Amino acid sequence: MELTQTTVNDLLARLGPGDGHMYLPSDLDPQALTDLLADRYGAPNTLVLDGFTDPTADDSRGGALLVPFADRTGMMRAWAYGDQWVGTGTVRDAEGIERPVLVVAHREVPEPSAVASDEDEDVDWVERLVRITGWTEPARRPDVDWAEVESRLGTALPSDYKRMVETFGVGAFDGYLDLNQEPWTGLREDGLLIWAGTEHEDLYCWRADGDDPDRWPVVVRSFDHQDVPFDCRAAEFVCRILVDPHHRFTMARYFDTHWFMRYGTHA
Known part of the structure; x- marks a missing residue:
């Protein structure tokens, strides 16, 4: 054969x-x-x-x-x-x-609770992402030297993004959304840092305004170079596109059950 x-x-x-x-x-x-x-x-x-x-x-x-x-x-x-x-x-x-x-x-994944309402301010979106994907692996990159990364980039980074990298490591949500292991700076002159991307050439970014990175909103730079803003953080954005079929960038139309595809053996 x-x-x-x-x-x-x-x-x-x-x-x-x-x-x-x-x-x-x-x-x-x-x-x-x-x-x-x-x-x-x-x-x-x-x-x-x-x-x-x-x-x-x-x-x-x-x-x-x-x-x-x-x-x-x-x-x-x-x-x-x-x-x-x-x-x-x-x-x-x-x-x-x-x-x-x-x-x-x-493959059965415990049904995640519905995406939180906009009034719910206490959602741990990284923990929700773990439940949505059925992730049971130990943290893949628990020892990232964020101080060195942030020093080199010249900026602090959002805490939920750092937890996603530490938890999931190198790979892609639903084999589609690639999680950058540190932000790309190719759009820095536009005030954007790129934290993820897709095979359709959409770039998931932050609008890096202000001194508190945990308040940076997500901006999608689409394949046709349009910027689409979202008033949420990175982990919430991923959760929503995984499970909300009405989201503009939804992945829910492709899969009812979600996962994280690991690349290589990065620990």
């Missing part, structure tokens, strides 16, 4: 949207399949390695992928994608032969 992204598409289509798995030819390279899925879905969780199951591999991290195989799994990597877990690895079949396998399982 020649492994390409088209092959992966065909295999996933055969499995369908529900729970399912298929054994693959014994001569298929499991690492090659893992690499193709990582190109598509980002860095995986490792559920099983050399026959040893991660004790934290519960349903929130893809544990449902292991259910069909009991203790016969030699290796399993897992990716979140919308309301689905995708996994690949090696499993002993009914004859005891270790074979590559592709698995899909339903």
Whole structure:
């Protein structure tokens, strides 16, 4: 079997949207399949390695992928994608032969409470973002030297943005909204700092006015170079575009269940 992204598409289509798995030819390279899925879905969780199951591999991290195989799994990597877990690895079949396998399982994320009303001033938007995405990983970048970053940029930065970077690290919300690990300064002459962007070339910025960065509003510099202001902070903006189907920049039309796609192994 020649492994390409088209092959992966065909295999996933055969499995369908529900729970399912298929054994693959014994001569298929499991690492090659893992690499193709990582190109598509980002860095995986490792559920099983050399026959040893991660004790934290519960349903929130893809544990449902292991259910069909009991203790016969030699290796399993897992990716979140919308309301689905995708996994690949090696499993002993009914004859005891270790074979590559592709698995899909339903992914359930606890229903986040509705987006807070404008009257609610005490929302922890980063914590809400953790709930919306079903994020269960430890903080990916807890030791960022923000003093050095802020000194180099010549400005303090919003606290919710710093918490997002520390919590999620390198990656993209719904595999779409890339979180910059420090702001880009390419629009500084326009008074904007860029904290995220999308594959559609929208740039998510702050209007860096005033001495209190926690009061900087979000501005979207759209792909056609129009500036669209929003009277909110970065984490609130991300929450709203994930779950509000009426938001101008909504992502809710694409997915009902959301996730954060990790890139690489940045810790």
